[in-house]
Amino acid sequence: MKLALIVSGILLFNGVVRAQEILPGANQLDEYLPLLKDKAVAIFANQTSVVGKTHLVDTLLKRGVNIRKIFAPEHGFRGTADAGENVNNLTDPKTGIPIISLYGNKNKPSTEDLKDIDIMIFDIQDVGARFYTYISSLQKYMEAAVMNGKPLIVLDRPNPNGFYVDGPVLDTAFRSFVGMQSIPVVYGMTMGEYADMLAGERLVPGFPKDYKKISSRIYLLIVPNQHYTHKSKYNLPVKPSPNLPNMQAIYLYPSICFFEGTSISLGRGTDKPFQQFGHPSFPKNLYRFTPRSTEGARNPPLINQLCYGYDLSKVNVAIIKGHIQLTWLLKAYHLFPDKEKFFLASNYFNTLAGSSVLAQQIRDGKRESAIRKSWEPGISRFKKIRKKYLLYPDFE
Numbered sequence: 001m002k003l004a005l006i007v008s009g010i011l012l013f014n015g016v017v018r019a020q021e022i023l024p025g026a027n028q029l030d031e032y033l034p035l036l037k038d039k040a041v042a043i044f045a046n047q048t049s050v051v052g053k054t055h056l057v058d059t060l061l062k063r064g065v066n067i068r069k070i071f072a073p074e075h076g077f078r079g080t081a082d083a084g085e086n087v088n089n090l091t092d093p094k095t096g097i098p099i100i101s102l103y104g105n106k107n108k109p110s111t112e113d114l115k116d117i118d119i120m121i122f123d124i125q126d127v128g129a130r131f132y133t134y135i136s137s138l139q140k141y142m143e144a145a146v147m148n149g150k151p152l153i154v155l156d157r158p159n160p161n162g163f164y165v166d167g168p169v170l171d172t173a174f175r176s177f178v179g180m181q182s183i184p185v186v187y188g189m190t191m192g193e194y195a196d197m198l199a200g201e202r203l204v205p206g207f208p209k210d211y212k213k214i215s216s217r218i219y220l221l222i223v224p225n226q227h228y229t230h231k232s233k234y235n236l237p238v239k240p241s242p243n244l245p246n247m248q249a250i251y252l253y254p255s256i257c258f259f260e261g262t263s264i265s266l267g268r269g270t271d272k273p274f275q276q277f278g279h280p281s282f283p284k285n286l287y288r289f290t291p292r293s294t295e296g297a298r299n300p301p302l303i304n305q306l307c308y309g310y311d312l313s314k315v316n317v318a319i320i321k322g323h324i325q326l327t328w329l330l331k332a333y334h335l336f337p338d339k340e341k342f343f344l345a346s347n348y349f350n351t352l353a354g355s356s357v358l359a360q361q362i363r364d365g366k367r368e369s370a371i372r373k374s375w376e377p378g379i380s381r382f383k384k385i386r387k388k389y390l391l392y393p394d395f396e
Contacts, residue, residue: 022227026059071100071113109148120152134191142195156192157190166375224391248313251320252315255326270292278307282336
């Protein structure tokens, strides 16, 4: 006879330790279905919005929920559009429900969009990096909820990079859709925790002090994950976007995405996006790859050009150990022959970094240790705020 004991999200079977399955907020149907009864519902969702193997929209429709509109983020409802690509509004062929894109020129629902809506739901899988735009979409969705007096339910999901906090903190002079708040690049919060912070710190104005209660005037309910902590290593069941195809790419993303602001290819248009980097001018004896036009990367940087560089697809991601890796960025700058052209003229690198400081530190030849030390005061201030809004046991 097997005996099971639950201890802090761990199952003990006759002394054998097994991790209990992490269940996202969307799986906790009993927590939010009663609030949807006889309501007109809008859902912000994409291909990651699943309950088990079934899409949230289908799950709710089968239970009689009246879904009037679907809102979609960057990469679209099906998650196949290129990074930064504008996605047109359309009608979901499976359900006939209108899908409204909230990326590009329009990044939050209008009053017209919400006039026939009683309650709003947000359910998107994040990857835990400031420049991944889904936290910006969350903020805009919250703004629309407050402005239009609509209750909002955030169905939380685990953060696969939620086990550390690191990176430069954004200077609000560099605010954009790839960074809207003064947080580090890796902020170590789930979507639910982040929404709680946005409301609690009045970063989205209009939330009253008792905002966590759902009523006709109060706007935010967070349905938490089960069996999740910030020490958890969560494997995403669905890729969150076209160029993050596996957990290796997701773990490397906070370190590798800086290359988006440089002349270097990070593997878009290959079978290893965010798992390699290189350039035609690098030494010819290095690893080689050629970016091509692919789904999700129709016109990647350095398309059809043979690049020389480094394959990170087999790197042991345990080396991250709670830190963004600057080694690869510094190495690429060292190898690049024309330093004046390493950073793109658009200054997009500064937009990603959240200030002009990191680029200047690289130009000045600062050591990685010195760069990290410059981050410490901002990270320390953020961690104090973060602690107030954690819904799960922390990694420290």
